[in-house]
Amino acid sequence: MTIRCHIIEDEPMASELLQLYVSKLPVLKLVAVSNNPLHALESLKTNPVDLLFLDIRMPEMTGLSLLGVLPNRPLAIFTTAYSEFALESYELDVVDYLKKPVTFERFVKAVSKAEQRLVVNPARERSEDVGYIFVKEGTRFVKLNIDEILYIEGLKNYVAIHTATQKIVTLQRLKVLEEQLPSDNFIRVHNSYIIAKSAISSVKDNEIRIGPAYIPIGETYLKSFMDFINGRHLH
Secondary structure, three states, X not given: OOEEEEEEOOOHHHHHHHHHHHHHOOOEEEEEEEOOHHHHHHHHHHOOOOEEEEEOOOXXXXXXXXXXXXXXXXXXXXXXXXXXXXXHHHHOXXXXXXXXXXXXXXXXXXXXXXXXXHHHOOOOOOHHHOOEEEEEEOOEEEEEEHHHEEEEEEEOOEEEEEEOOOEEEEEOOHHHHHHHOOOOOEEEEEOOEEEEHHHOOEEEOOEXXXXXXXXXXXXXXXXXXHHHHHHHOOO
16 A cells, blocks of 8 residues: 655654655655645645645644645644644544654554555545445445435434435444545535535525534635535626
C-alpha cells in the first residue's frame, strides 16, 4: 500500500521535521507541501491525497476550517502546539492529534492508524458504481439503494440511516459511510449529519428541511453547503 500525503504547515522547522519523518516511512508518498491553507486548497483540487498532515493555527484559515470545506475529505492527522482543539478535531473524525514537538515514535503510531483505516476501506470505494450499500442492523445485513437514503444521522458510535419508509440504526461511524457514498449525491452539513442533495425541500435560518425533519447546518460546513446551493440557484 502507498499512502499519498500532503503536509500543510506554516512553521518551516515543523514542516521540515514532518518531511523528514515522511521520508523515513516507505508507505508514505509525499505529494505536496504547503505553508498556506488557501494554496493547499488549490493544490488538492488537482492533486488529491489519502492523508493530510495538517497544522491547526495558520494564517487566513485554520486547519479545522480547511478540513471542513474539503468536498472529498481525505484522512487527516492534526499537528499543533495547542491542546484545546483536541475535542473539535475528533468531532471531525481525524485519525490522530499530534502535539508539537512531534516525536518520530508518535508519528509512526499515527500513520499506522491511518493505514489501518485505509486497509478497512482500501480503495475508499464509493458506491456510485453499484447503486447500493449493505449495512448491518443487529445480526442481519440490510441492502439499501443509494437513491432511497434521505439523510444519515450520527449517534456517537452508531448512525441512523433515514429513508422515506424506514430508519435503520447500525453500528458504524459516520465518516466511513461518508467515504462510501457518492459526493455528487450527498453532502456533509454537520458533524452529525450527511444529507442527500436531492432530498432537500427548503433551507432557512441555517436549517435544512427534508420531509418532516429539520437538519442543522454546522458552522464548519456552512460555506461548502452554501456554495452547493448557490451553484444550483437560478439568478
